Amino acid sequence: MSPAKKISYFFILFIFIFIGCAHLPTSEHPMEINKVFHASFDKTWDSVLEVVKTSKGIIITKDKSSGLIVYKLKSQIYTNVYLKDSPSTNTTVVYVVPWVKSGHFSEEIEEHFFKMLEKNLTKK
Amino acid sequence: MLVLPFFALFVFSGCASKPEVIKTRLDQFFERDFKGFEVPEINKIKLAGKGKSFPYATFDEVWHSAIIVLMQQGIVVRLSKESGVIITVTTPPLALFVERGGVVTVYLHIMDDLYKRVDTPEKVARRFPIQRKEEILDGFFGMLGTQIYSGKKWKYLYKGPPND
Numbered sequence: 001m002s003p004a005k006k007i008s009y010f011f012i013l014f015i016f017i018f019i020g021c022a023h024l025p026t027s028e029h030p031m032e033i034n035k036v037f038h039a040s041f042d043k044t045w046d047s048v049l050e051v052v053k054t055s056k057g058i059i060i061t062k063d064k065s066s067g068l069i070v071y072k073l074k075s076q077i078y079t080n081v082y083l084k085d086s087p088s089t090n091t092t093v094v095y096v097v098p099w100v101k102s103g104h105f106s107e108e109i110e111e112h113f114f115k116m117l118e119k120n121l122t123k124k
Numbered sequence: 125m126l127v128l129p130f131f132a133l134f135v136f137s138g139c140a141s142k143p144e145v146i147k148t149r150l151d152q153f154f155e156r157d158f159k160g161f162e163v164p165e166i167n168k169i170k171l172a173g174k175g176k177s178f179p180y181a182t183f184d185e186v187w188h189s190a191i192i193v194l195m196q197q198g199i200v201v202r203l204s205k206e207s208g209v210i211i212t213v214t215t216p217p218l219a220l221f222v223e224r225g226g227v228v229t230v231y232l233h234i235m236d237d238l239y240k241r242v243d244t245p246e247k248v249a250r251r252f253p254i255q256r257k258e259e260i261l262d263g264f265f266g267m268l269g270t271q272i273y274s275g276k277k278w279k280y281l282y283k284g285p286p287n288d
Binding site for chain 1: 157158187188191195196198201203204
């Protein structure tokens with residue numbers, strides 16, 4: 001085998017090894033779109049409506065039997081809020097996904113929403 | 125004399141026509157906060173859309189999985205568990221119908237008629253070729269299937285023949 005061929009084989013092997021070592025990038029701040037609340041579904045549902053009212057949001061659609069409330073803020077942010085109950089543990093999981101007309105919006109809306117909801121639930 | 129071409133450029137750039145703002149039916153609904161938005165008839169969703177059955181799953185499982193998938197796709201503007209219809213505004217807007225039955229079937233219709241121009245309704249502002257539509261529908265059903273069956277037992281495996 002010629003030295004040139006040996007070098008090229010070495011490079012190919014080198015590339016394969018490093019591709020194998022590569023890992024998917026992970027965010028240091030993963031999106032937290034859901035949170036568990038130690039409250040019944042009904043209590044959490046009422047508190048979400050209270051948060052919407054306090055934020056002067058406009059309800060676009062809601063269906064309690066489905067657990068979904070969608071509202072719009074003045075800043076043209078639309079928020080999908082989905083509640084999933086767990087009667088055995090008396091907890092409710094709340095999922096929040098905000099959108100703007102052009103696409104997904106990910107600027108700490110969820111965090112702010114969860115803080116307000118938590119405050120509302122402890123108040124009651 | 126060298127100034128003359130620059131002068132002409134300034135004058136003519138000032139005369140340039142403004143870009144045309146195209147308003148669609150969807151833009152109108154955004155302006156009205158979706159007031160007056162009418163849900164398409166179930167028959168239309170079934171006939172114009174694509175259907176897929178989800179065996180070994182209840183209506184509730186399919187319904188809640190559909191909500192979780194759709195709320196990650198866009199803004200849910202209408203939903204009713206009673207009628208089984210969910211409308212989501214994304215690109216393109218989607219109308220979904222979950223049909224109750226022994227085996228739950230989901231129909232998905234792309235509402236590209238919302239891209240019709242307000243000034244000239246015979247024209248559309250955005251087109252989706254059939255192939256692209258197929259990709260969108262298949263992609264959605266893939267996500268929905270994963271959501272429904274994730275965490276479930278491997279129900280396709282039997283200890284003996286299924287009819288035993």
